[in-house]
Amino acid sequence: MALQVFTAVTGAAWESELVGALDRDDHGVTVVRRCVDVGDLLAAATTGTGQAVLLSADLRRLDGAAVARLTAAGVAVVGLVEPGDTRATERLRQWGVGRVLSADADAETIARALREAVTGERSAGHQIGDPRAALPVLGLPPEESDRPVGRGRVVAVWGPTGAPGRTTVAVGIADEAARLGVSTLLVDADVYGGVVAQVLGLLDESPGVVAAVRQASAGTLDLAALARLAWAVGPQLRVLTGLARADRWPELRPQGVEVVLEQARRLAALTVVDCGFALEEDEELSFDTAAPRRNGATLTVLAAADEVLCVSGADPVALQRTVRALGELRDVLPDVEPAVVVNQVRRGPVPGDPQQEVAAALERFAGRQVRAFLPADRRATDAALAGGRTLGEVAPGSPLRAGLRALAAELAGVPASTGRRGRRRA
Structure with a gap:
C-alpha cells in the first residue's frame, strides 16, 4: 500500500516536478495533498489522511511549535532545503525535524526517507545525528x-x-x-x-x-x-x-x-x-x-x-x-x-x-x-x-x-x- 504524504514545498521552481516524481507507483508514495502554508498543513494533519509530510525550510510561519503539532498528530516530518543551505538545515534540526535532505535529491531517495520517518528506522545515509553537533560554537563572549x-x-x-x-x-x-x-x-x-x-x-x-x-x-x-x-x-x-x-x-x-x-x-x-x-x-x-x-x-x-x-x-x-x-x-x-x-x-x-x-x-x-x-x-x-x-x-x-x-x-x-x-x- 502506497504511503500517503502531504507536501508543503513553496517558493521553489522544482516543486511541481518533485510532486510528479513522488506520485509514480514505483516509489510507493502517494501525494494526497499539496499544502500552501502552515495553517493549511496543520489542518490537513488533523484529518488523519496523511502519514508523513515533506516540507521546505522556507515555508511561511513554520516554527518549532508547528513541527511539534505535526508530530503530535502522528505525521512524520521530512525536511527539504536548497542545496548547500546549512543555515536552513540547522534551523530544521532545532525544530525537531529528524531527517533533512537536499532539494536536489532524487525522488527515490526522498521517498525512502519518508518511509523511514514513518517506520522509525534509522538509515546511515539520511539519519540526522545529535542536533547539538551541528550548532555553531563561534561568537561567544x-x-x-x-x-x-x-x-x-x-x-x-x-x-x-x-x-x-x-x-x-x-x-x-x-x-x-x-x-x-x-x-x-x-x-x-x-x-x-x-x-x-x-x-x-x-x-x-x-x-x-x-x-x-x-x-x-x-x-x-x-x-x-x-x-x-x-x-x-x-x-x-x-x-x-x-x-x-x-x-x-x-x-x-x-x-x-x-x-x-x-x-x-x-x-x-x-x-x-x-x-x-x-x-x-x-x-x-x-x-x-x-x-x-x-x-x-x-x-x-x-x-x-x-x-x-x-x-x-x-x-x-x-x-x-x-x-x-x-x-x-x-x-x-x-x-x-x-x-x-x-x-x-x-x-x-x-x-x-x-x-x-x-x-x-x-x-x-x-x-x-x-x-x-x-x-x-x-x-x-x-x-x-x-x-x-x-x-x-x-x-x-x-x-x-x-x-x-x-x-x-x-x-x-x-x-x-x-x-x-x-x-x-x-
Missing part, C-alpha cells in the same frame, strides 16, 4: 571562548505549592556550584511567579528565558545567543531571568524550552532550573485542541532533567503537600525519580528530633528517603533578600549556606572544600 563545550547536567528544582523555598534552594545551589569553580547557568522557568531576578537584584525587564524560547522556536538560538541573553553575575555564574509578568506564560512553549535546555547543556557544566509547582494537565486542552498549556514548561523541564529535586518544607502542612505532589508527579511522569530536599528544618513544628520525624513521615507516606536537610536561617535569608545578594556574600558562615554548598558539590560532582570565596560582579 571573550570570557567564554576558551571554555570547553560539552554536555552539562540539568538539575530541576521543583516542589509543591506553599513557598517551601524552591527559589532559595535553586539560587543557593547555583551560586555555591559557581563558587566551587563549576560553570553554572541558573534558569527561572516558574510560570506562576518567578522571582530569581528580584532575589539577585537584577532588572526584571531583561529578556531572559522568554527571549531564549522565542529564538529557539524561530530556530535561531545557538550557544552564542544564549550566552548573550543570560546575565553574567560572576566568573562562573550566568542567570537566565524569568517572566516579567505571570500572564506571559504562553510564551514559554514546551518545544522551545526543550531547545533552550539543550543549548544550556553546552553553555554550562551545571544548569539549575527553578520550576513552577503545578503539574496538572488539562484534558480538554491536551486532547481536543492545540492550545498552549500553562504547565507544559514545567513538565518539559522535569522530563528532560538529569536530576529532579523536590523541595519540601519541614512542618506538617508542607509535608502533606509534598506527599500529594510526589504522588501527582508519579502519575504524570512515572519515569522521573525525584530526590527530596527538606528545607527550613527547625525545632517546634514537629515534636522530637525534626530530622528523624520528617524522614520517618516521608518514608511512610511517600516511600521516599530524604536526600538533604537544610536548616532554617531566617536572619541570613532576610539579609540576602534585602540586599539582592546570595548567602555566600552576606552570611558565609550560615549553616544553611553550608548545607546548600554540600548539596551543590554533590550535584556537580566536585569536592565541597575547594570553593573560593568572592563577590559577585554586577
Whole structure:
C-alpha cells in the first residue's frame, strides 16, 4: 500500500516536478495533498489522511511549535532545503525535524526517507545525528571562548505549592556550584511567579528565558545567543531571568524550552532550573485542541532533567503537600525519580528530633528517603533578600549556606572544600 504524504514545498521552481516524481507507483508514495502554508498543513494533519509530510525550510510561519503539532498528530516530518543551505538545515534540526535532505535529491531517495520517518528506522545515509553537533560554537563572549563545550547536567528544582523555598534552594545551589569553580547557568522557568531576578537584584525587564524560547522556536538560538541573553553575575555564574509578568506564560512553549535546555547543556557544566509547582494537565486542552498549556514548561523541564529535586518544607502542612505532589508527579511522569530536599528544618513544628520525624513521615507516606536537610536561617535569608545578594556574600558562615554548598558539590560532582570565596560582579 502506497504511503500517503502531504507536501508543503513553496517558493521553489522544482516543486511541481518533485510532486510528479513522488506520485509514480514505483516509489510507493502517494501525494494526497499539496499544502500552501502552515495553517493549511496543520489542518490537513488533523484529518488523519496523511502519514508523513515533506516540507521546505522556507515555508511561511513554520516554527518549532508547528513541527511539534505535526508530530503530535502522528505525521512524520521530512525536511527539504536548497542545496548547500546549512543555515536552513540547522534551523530544521532545532525544530525537531529528524531527517533533512537536499532539494536536489532524487525522488527515490526522498521517498525512502519518508518511509523511514514513518517506520522509525534509522538509515546511515539520511539519519540526522545529535542536533547539538551541528550548532555553531563561534561568537561567544571573550570570557567564554576558551571554555570547553560539552554536555552539562540539568538539575530541576521543583516542589509543591506553599513557598517551601524552591527559589532559595535553586539560587543557593547555583551560586555555591559557581563558587566551587563549576560553570553554572541558573534558569527561572516558574510560570506562576518567578522571582530569581528580584532575589539577585537584577532588572526584571531583561529578556531572559522568554527571549531564549522565542529564538529557539524561530530556530535561531545557538550557544552564542544564549550566552548573550543570560546575565553574567560572576566568573562562573550566568542567570537566565524569568517572566516579567505571570500572564506571559504562553510564551514559554514546551518545544522551545526543550531547545533552550539543550543549548544550556553546552553553555554550562551545571544548569539549575527553578520550576513552577503545578503539574496538572488539562484534558480538554491536551486532547481536543492545540492550545498552549500553562504547565507544559514545567513538565518539559522535569522530563528532560538529569536530576529532579523536590523541595519540601519541614512542618506538617508542607509535608502533606509534598506527599500529594510526589504522588501527582508519579502519575504524570512515572519515569522521573525525584530526590527530596527538606528545607527550613527547625525545632517546634514537629515534636522530637525534626530530622528523624520528617524522614520517618516521608518514608511512610511517600516511600521516599530524604536526600538533604537544610536548616532554617531566617536572619541570613532576610539579609540576602534585602540586599539582592546570595548567602555566600552576606552570611558565609550560615549553616544553611553550608548545607546548600554540600548539596551543590554533590550535584556537580566536585569536592565541597575547594570553593573560593568572592563577590559577585554586577
